[in-house]
Structures are given as structure tokens and as C-alpha cells.
Amino acid sequence: MTKATTHGGTGTNGGTGTTVLSVEHVAKRFGAVTALRDVNLRLRRGEVLGLIGDNGAGKSTLLKILCGFHRPDSGRIVLNGDEVTLKSVEHARSLGIDAVYQDLALVNELTVYHNMFLGREKVRPTRLLNNRAMRRVAAEHLRDMGVNIPSVDVEVAKLSGGQRQAIAVARSVYSDARILLLDEPLAAMGAKEGALILDLVRDLKRRGEVSIIIIAHNYAQVLEVCDRVNLLQHGEITFDKATSDTSLQELTDLVVAEYRAARGG
Numbered sequence: 085m086t087k088a089t090t091h092g093g094t095g096t097n098g099g100t101g102t103t104v105l106s107v108e109h110v111a112k113r114f115g116a117v118t119a120l121r122d123v124n125l126r127l128r129r130g131e132v133l134g135l136i137g138d139n140g141a142g143k144s145t146l147l148k149i150l151c152g153f154h155r156p157d158s159g160r161i162v163l164n165g166d167e168v169t170l171k172s173v174e175h176a177r178s179l180g181i182d183a184v185y186q187d188l189a190l191v192n193e194l195t196v197y198h199n200m201f202l203g204r205e206k207v208r209p210t211r212l213l214n215n216r217a218m219r220r221v222a223a224e225h226l227r228d229m230g231v232n233i234p235s236v237d238v239e240v241a242k243l244s245g246g247q248r249q250a251i252a253v254a255r256s257v258y259s260d261a262r263i264l265l266l267d268e269p270l271a272a273m274g275a276k277e278g279a280l281i282l283d284l285v286r287d288l289k290r291r292g293e294v295s296i297i298i299i300a301h302n303y304a305q306v307l308e309v310c311d312r313v314n315l316l317q318h319g320e321i322t323f324d325k326a327t328s329d330t331s332l333q334e335l336t337d338l339v340v341a342e343y344r345a346a347r348g349g
């Protein structure tokens with residue numbers, strides 16, 4: 085397939101956003117497996133970037149590099165104009181990059197408000213907050229973000245997958261995350277739950293403070309919520325367009341072409 089990568093092109097998210105994060109020639113191998121060959125990607129301020137690609141294309145590996153979990157073998161990561169070496173998940177978080185995974189790292193047995201503060205003490209000291217204050221702050225923040233849950237006193241285990249996901253996203257935003265990485269946030273969710281997350285992403289987009297990379301397999305949802313879409317194929321970004329310049333048909337055709345090429349047809 086012809087590469088259509090146009091990094092830094094216009095026509096995305098108004099075309100004016102400052103680049104907050106760039107990935108330059110990033111490669112990563114796991115033993116004999118080359119997960120990422122030569123990835124180049126840009127994320128602009130306030131932008132929602134959809135990352136699509138077949139199973140095993142390297143999407144999760146890329147996100148894990150960006151959240152400090154994996155180190156790239158080569159290449160550069162530039163954050164707000166400065167090259168950074170992300171040493172750990174905590175380090176990336178301290179720089180404002182936070183990932184929300186399917187398993188979410190919420191503690192099911194704890195209440196919503198405890199979870200809101202869990203493990204985030206380094207970012208925003210909460211030692212001085214007593215339980216009552218934590219409940220109040222958590223409730224205010226969730227309300228402010230439009231996350232509707234019955235009460236911050238309920239155990240996370242009692243909430244739906246969509247509500248749990250929303251709390252994990254709200255927690256990242258509360259911890260001052262400026263770049264959110266969402267790995268298949270809509271997978272295994274019903275239409276109603278998925279809509280909750282899509283609404284939350286739209287709301288964050290409206291505020292314009294947070295930039296988001298979202299891995300998704302449902303192209304219709306990608307087109308609905310993202311400003312731009314990048315396709316990762318065999319460890320490289322091979323397609324980069326504003327969602328307004330592409331279509332469900334084009335994205336589907338790309339993936340079908342890849343499938344046919346892999347089958348030798």
C-alpha cells in the first residue's frame with residue numbers, strides 16, 4: 085500500500101494546534117518480534133487522535149512506551165518541545181502523561197472516592213485531606229466532569245464497566261494529566277456504556293485542556309469522536325488524516341487491503 089503519512093499537515097483540529105507530543109522514529113523489539121519499526125506520530129493540544137490497526141500492529145506497545153511502561157530501543161519522544169526519556173509510569177505521570185487501561189487499576193473493594201485519590205499522592209498531595217474532604221472533592225470533580233454515579237460512597241465493584249472507566253479517566257484528569265492514553269476504552273462495552281465514555285471524551289475535547297490518544301477497533305466510533313486518525317501497520321504509521329477528510333469506507337478498505345495483501349491476494 086502507498087504510504088499516506090503526512091505528519092504535521094494541516095486540516096486537523098482546525099489545523100492550528102501546537103504539537104504537545106511527538107514520536108520520532110521510535111522502534112521496539114521483543115526478542116525476535118519487531119513490535120514497532122519506525123513510528124512517527126504527532127499529537128496536538130486538545131486533539132483526540134484515534135489509533136487504529138490490526139491485532140498485533142503495535143498499538144498497545146506504542147501506548148506503553150508513551151506511558152513510561154516500556155522503553156523504546158531507538159527514536160525520540162518530544163514533550164512540549166523537549167526530548168524526554170520516560171523512565172517509569174510514575175515519571176510519565178509526573179510529566180502529565182497518563183494511561184487508562186481496560187483493567188483500570190481501580191481497587192474494586194474501595195469506594196469511588198478512595199479510588200479517586202489512590203496512588204496519585206505524588207501528583208497532588210492529599211495527605212491533608214480527611215475522608216470527608218476527599219468525598220466532597222471527589223464528588224465535585226466527578227460532577228464537574230459530568231460523570232454520573234449514584235454516590236461516591238459506593239464500592240467500585242458495584243458500578244458498571246462504563247462508570248468504572250469514567251472514574252479512571254476522571255482520576256487521571258484530576259491528577260493533572262494533560263495527555264491521556266486510552267487503550268480500547270470501548271471494548272466489551274454496551275452501547276449505553278460506550279456512549280458514556282464517548283460523551284466524556286467529547287466533553288474533555290470541548291474543554292481543550294487535555295490531548296487524547298485513543299486505541300479503538302470500532303471505526304464508526306473513531307470517526308465520531310476523534311479529530312484525526314492514524315493507522316498503524318506492521319510497526320509504522322501508514323495513514324494520517326483528519327477524520328473530516330476520511331470515511332468509514334476508506335478506513336475499512338485500508339484494512340481489507342492489508343488483509344488481502346497478507347493472504348497474498
Ligand SMILES: Nc1ncnc2c1ncn2[C@@H]1O[C@H](COP(=O)(O)OP(=O)(O)OP(=O)(O)O)[C@@H](O)[C@H]1O
Pocket residue numbers: 114117118119137138139140141142143144145146
Ligand atoms: N511484552 C511482550 N513480549 C513479547 N512480545 C510482545 C510483548 N508485547 C507485545 N508483543 C508483541 O509485539 C507485537 C505488537 O503487539 P501489540 O500488543 O502492541 O499490538 P496491538 O496492535 O496492540 O494488538 P491488539 O489490537 O491485538 O491489542 C505483537 O506481535 C505482540 O505479540
